[in-house]
Amino acid sequence: MFKVGVIGAGNMGEAVVRGLINSEKLKSTDIIVSDINRERIDYIVDRYNVAGTTSNRRVVENAEVVFLAVKPKDVEKTLTPLKEFFSEGQVLISLLAGTTTEKIKSLANRPAVIRVMPNTPALIGEGALGVSFGDIPEEKKEEILNLLGGLGRVVEVEEYLMDAVTGLSGSGPAYVFMFIEALIQGGIKEGLSYSQAKELAVQTVIGSAKLLQETEEHPSVLRDRVCSPAGTTIYAVHKLEEKGFKDAVISAVEEASKRSSQLSK
Known part of the structure; x- marks a missing residue:
């Protein structure tokens, strides 16, 4: 019996596998992964030394905890054939955006269902994960929290807030990468090399995020400390405000949250 199974070996499925192994929460021999793409399974098996299969049923029948990491549009065709193979007490952790616990339960029938919204930095154990436990027993919660801790920071929320989590941290790495790309391009424009x-x-x-995390100050306080009177930073901040920087980011979170809500309907 494997401790963890992962259905879906895409980017998020791989993030779960790598994060759990690198955090030493599990050994590679404790994990079984399935995907309909044989080449993808061969890659995962070769890289992480886990068990691999193209049979989702084998995962369900041989794992105590199952991560569901398929695309939301594929949830019905993935779970419907597996309905009779889940067992009482088994835990199913859904990583699907815009897919309610109620829907997962109706398709999977017997397992306890936990809804999680991770993000891609889980690949290196630095993810931000929103989790909704529903009616999971307290002792089981502690076990799952310990497991998820191998993927990054875990924040427990009510399920109605999962769309907001999706818009903020689920999609958030894309916003951060765009910001970093813009910083790099700005530096190049002013004469720095790409490297x-x-x-x-x-x-x-990285440094700004760590400073915010460790000082626990409000972001605006730390921002103001960088802004000397008539200095370079206040001029830059004024230009960002003029261009609608904060409004654009807030709108991005809002739009992603709306899309997550639409996917659930």
Whole structure:
């Protein structure tokens, strides 16, 4: 019996496998992964030394905890043939955007269902994960929280807030990568090489995030500390405000959240 099974070996499925192994929460021999794409399974097996199969049923019948990491549009055709093979007490963790626990339960029947919205930095154990446990027993929650902790920081929320989590942290890495790309391009425009601009931009984002995390100050307080009177930064901040920087980011979170809500209907 495997401790964890993963149905779907795409980017998020791989992130789960790599994150759990690298965090040493599980050994590779504790994990079984399935996907309809044989080449993808061969890659996952070769890289992570896990068990692999093209049979989702084999995963369900041989894992205590199953991560569902398929595309939302494929959830019905994935779970319907597996309905009779789930067992009482088994845990199914859905990573699907815009797919309610109620829908997963209706398709999977017997397992306890937990809804999680991760993001791609889970691949290196630095993900941000929103989780809704529903009516999961307290002792089971602790076990799952420990497991998910191998993928990054876990924030428990009510399920009605999962669309907001999707819009903020689920889609958030894309916004951050775009910001870093813009910083790099700005540096290049001012004469830095790509490698110089990239190193400075990436470390600026990492350092700023860590400073915010460790000081627990409001972001606006830390921003104001960088803005000297009549200095370079206040001029730059004024230009960002003029261009609608914060409004654009808030709107991006809002649009992604709306789309997640639409997917559930």
